[in-house]
Amino acid sequence: MKKIKSFFWGVSLFALPVFAQQKPAYLDVDKPIEVRVEDALRRMTLEEKVAMTHAQSKFSSPGVPRLGIPENWMTDGPHGIRAEVLWDEWYGANWTNDSCIAFPALTCLAATWDTEMSALYGKSIGEEARYRNKNVLLGPGVNIYRTPLNGRNFEYMGEDPYLASKMVVPYILEVQKNGVAACVKHFALNNQEIYRGHINVQVDDRALHEIYLPAFKAAVHEGQAWAIMGSYNKYKDEHCCHNQYLLNDLLKRDWGFDGVVVSDWGGVHDTKEAIFNGLDMEFGSWTNGLNWGQSNAYDNYYLAHPYLNLIKKGEVTEKELNDKVRRILRLVFRTNMAKERHFGSFGTEEHALAGRTIAQQGIVLLQNKKNVLPVDASKVKRVLVVGENAVKRMTVGGGSSSLKAKYEVSPLEGIKARLGDGAEVIYSPGYASPAVKEQDVLGAEEPDKMEIDADALRNDAVKWAKDADVVFFVGGLNKNDGQDCEGNDRSSLSLPYEQDQLIAELAKANPNTVVVIISGNAVAMPWVKQVPAIVEAWYSGTEAGNALASILFGDVNPSGKLPFTFPARLEDNGAHALGEHPGDSINVKYNESIFVGYRWADKQKKTKPLFAFGHGLSYTTFAYGKATATKKSLTADETITFTVPVKNTGSREGSEVVQLYIGDKKSTLPRPIKELKGFSKVKLAPGEEKMVSFTIDKTDLSYYDDTQNRWVAEPGAFEAFVGASSDDIRSTVSFELR
Structure with a gap:
């Protein structure tokens, strides 16, 4: 760089780059975004363009330092801002200032049936993402609840396309007001976790357009989403992360989507398909984005050196690359380089209370015979709380939605805090699940396998139940593999860990037994006629225990409604009645077509659901x-x-x-x-x-x-x-x- 003699302060100066002398168009925030995009694009080298289309770390992709264009930083959602991880690993980086507010799962948000709650959720989580300097939030999820066995249903908004469409839009709009892109996922037809990496979904066009696409379309047209994440599965025998029909024909051409298509992590399988079939940004794990291999090998990604080499050999042109980079630049100018971008806030009391309000509005009173609920706190002297879920942390585990929460109020803590010294609160586990290795912790070891004496746990809880004024059983599912957890599906509609027998015996021992189910999925209830009251409390986040207690003791009148059907039996669900879940490991056929959820239940003359879509009781009439x-x-x-x-x-x-x-x-x-x-x-x-x-x-x-x-x-x-x-x-x- 040429030296220029300084006449000030006797110090030599280096010549500034041209753009520092006269601001280029792409840095002028007052110019239209498309003008800025084209100006930046023409200044970029081929290598800089290709670099922007693939990851440089587990959650980031490169910017263009030479031009002052910042990196893109993603964060897992949709229920809170994930803890920082090591550059090239899933393991936590052990920061001390990344403990977030955990918001309720999206099933709980959908159960509010309240678009104002969706806006509050989006505003709050958007502020948390912005404060942590993330410009893409990987959420919300809007995949349709086709089967109650899907391990990831808790991350979505239920079985109905209209409800999901109306609830997703305010979330997106409020997130993006913070200069953070909402990346709506998983596009499309990711309705099971078993075989998710390769299963080919065979679905008729009616079901595709009427059931599985409307929420995504609303996210694009009404929510103006800036990013969409592809799904792992196949459709029309092409992986959805590079799918000609879904991404090029439907999303970009027919719907006019002008944002970026982001791959799910490891969802890319072929360089040329990724080039031509609509993918814009490749993220993943290790060498080729899918398999375990050498660490820090981002240059080997499908859209990295393999892409660059194809262009240099003349086998492909820059046409598709320029379209990808335009979209990425558009993302950057809407977020990191926007004219106005607030600082956000993180881990605040305001956000925790927002989460509590959403949970209170979403908790569903399923059954309340003889008005057992709400419990009059002034009239109970001994309260028994039974169940592992009364004390188990529910903000950790479950896959990519696992969080390092600033705090989490358990149901037991919430009940104790609400009653204070006015009543004795006794806790008895009643049942236990096997201990599992902590997720994403470097050096975490498999826990010792402890023998669980289910009979002893059950008998002890029943003994205490006989002398209690009221029994709160807090059970359901958890975030272990094979339950509400990414990567696998449930094997049964039944409650795990012998909970059904425990509930039945508690009900015999004490007629004032209230069953609280914590889950993101429907469960079978063979004991439904034996207990007077049932509450679906979902995974309610940081303030879960306080939100639940406010419902149980009547401080808040429940108003949540189910966003999906609770079938009495698994075969009362259309996907299972017609025999197509999880498929043959190669294909899965959606034989039920448009008859998903209550649409299927309405057709059945001889069976009724355990609890219908839209059901939810109140303490008033x-x-x-x-x-x-x-x-x-x-x-x-x-x-x-x-x-x-x-x-x-x-x-x-x-x-x-x-x-x-x-x-x-x-x-x-x-x-x-x-x-x-x-x-x-x-x-x-x-x-x-x-x-x-x-x-x-x-x-x-x-x-x-x-x-x-x-x-x-x-x-x-x-x-x-x-x-x-x-x-x-x-x-x-x-x-x-x-």
């Missing part, structure tokens, strides 16, 4: 009046509004989720009896009545006609069903589409 419509018919360019009066007929304030379903009485192709097309969470004081309205149009009456490859709304008779759940319809209105 609500009366629905007769629903009315603004007109008896509508044309294709008109709307129709349905209104129903809802009144709180109980003695305390509460919130009710009013649900609108639409049914097509006669159609050319088979359709579900009804489909969710609207919901509204309304808060009512005792005796208060409000009018709840829903407006729909032709799109809400349409189905995807795979014979024409388009959405169709057929003229004819329809019905609007207004109710408290999918199997609790309170009012019906007939209307026509002309």
